[in-house]
Amino acid sequence: MVEMKKRDLLIGALLAILTCGIGSFIFILLVAKMNFVEGLMFYKAHGLLGKIITLGAILNLILFFVLLKKNKELMARGVVLGLIILTIITLLI
Numbered sequence: 405m406v407e408m409k410k411r412d413l414l415i416g417a418l419l420a421i422l423t424c425g426i427g428s429f430i431f432i433l434l435v436a437k438m439n440f441v442e443g444l445m446f447y448k449a450h451g452l453l454g455k456i457i458t459l460g461a462i463l464n465l466i467l468f469f470v471l472l473k474k475n476k477e478l479m480a481r482g483v484v485l486g487l488i489i490l491t492i493i494t495l496l497i
């Protein structure tokens with residue numbers, strides 16, 4: 405039972421990080437109209453990479469509510485954990 409809880413929490417955190425990456429990817433491709441690697445380098449050079457990660461994390465809000473709707477509370481907690489990890493990474497960048 406404890407193993408299942410840890411696994412669901414970890415899956416939720418990994419989903420949050422993956423969803424943030426997808427959100428950042430979509431933002432750079434559609435809004436910035438650059439390819440992904442060029443966009444990352446451009447925003448890093450201008451000190452805006454943290455803001456791009458934050459914009460990408462907006463999709464986690466949707467993920468969080470979808471998991472709650474499907475009664476996956478532990479995975480939803482993992483999404484919150486993933487957001488905390490992303491916040492620390494963003495602060496360090």
